[in-house]
Amino acid sequence: MNEILKLDNVEKYYGNKANLTKAVDKISFSVEKGEFVGIMGASGSGKTTLLNCISTIDRVTAGHIYVGDKDITTIRGNELNKFRREELGFIFQVPNLYPWLTIRENIMLPLKIHKLKGEQYEKKADDLLAYVGLQKYADSYPNEISGGMSQRIGVIRAMIHNPQILMMDEPFGALDEDTRETLNVELVKIWRDTGMTIIFITHNIEEAVLLSQRVYVMSSHPGQVKTELTIDFGEKERDLDLLSDPKFAQYCTQIEQLIGHLALDEIK
Numbered sequence: 001m002n003e004i005l006k007l008d009n010v011e012k013y014y015g016n017k018a019n020l021t022k023a024v025d026k027i028s029f030s031v032e033k034g035e036f037v038g039i040m041g042a043s044g045s046g047k048t049t050l051l052n053c054i055s056t057i058d059r060v061t062a063g064h065i066y067v068g069d070k071d072i073t074t075i076r077g078n079e080l081n082k083f084r085r086e087e088l089g090f091i092f093q094v095p096n097l098y099p100w101l102t103i104r105e106n107i108m109l110p111l112k113i114h115k116l117k118g119e120q121y122e123k124k125a126d127d128l129l130a131y132v133g134l135q136k137y138a139d140s141y142p143n144e145i146s147g148g149m150s151q152r153i154g155v156i157r158a159m160i161h162n163p164q165i166l167m168m169d170e171p172f173g174a175l176d177e178d179t180r181e182t183l184n185v186e187l188v189k190i191w192r193d194t195g196m197t198i199i200f201i202t203h204n205i206e207e208a209v210l211l212s213q214r215v216y217v218m219s220s221h222p223g224q225v226k227t228e229l230t231i232d233f234g235e236k237e238r239d240l241d242l243l244s245d246p247k248f249a250q251y252c253t254q255i256e257q258l259i260g261h262l263a264l265d266e267i268k
């Protein structure tokens, strides 16, 4: 057991007394180093809030989040910056590349934010570009590449500073199905090659089953973890051949029913 992340009774409220939203309610779970964990749930179930709390973009209202043995809900200042610099990479639904910067400059932008300098990072940017087959676009601008390529850049940009944990908030949600599948397979390769821990929010059940070793299914109002599901395909590779595996369909149906039941419970 090598736990990298632990949430202990995490709560997050927004608003004030007169208009309080309990976005996340008493969430506890832990993630092992190198695990791929999917988070699913209806819109408004607190998935993004949860990811933002782990990333320290948002601060928790109550409870604790530990990364390694550090309680990141209490750290401030330099210690907080060090944590963000060393531990986290964040990938958003839209890659938000700066149009006036080249692709290489976009990839290297987090280094400016984290005040990291050195030739090794320039080499890393070129290595990452080659790794996803986009080295010839290093000096191009974002308007010269496709949506799928832009999101690949979003993924490698989050890895430039060698983070321990990659946080992904519906990273492929805006892409067409074929591109999404291609990027899913590439992400599995990145995960295998780097041994990074990945926390991945998605609305897409097939994507969650293809990628995740465990899936947490959340319910809404307030956002709580209702079920934890282990996705186990034994020694089989996580590639598109899995889509025709009977077990794959079983997992998808199981999650679909879970989310459906949770939605019904809310209507009652």
Ligand code: ADP
Pocket: 014, 015, 021, 022, 023, 024, 041, 042, 043, 044, 045, 046, 047, 048, 049, 050, 223
């Ligand atoms: P999900 O990512 O599952 O769609 P969110 O984490 O975005 O859910 O939202 C959970 C709940 O918290 C929702 O009811 C949402 O309206 C509310 N919420 C999220 N962010 C804010 C905010 N900044 N201010 C007020 N309410 C918010």
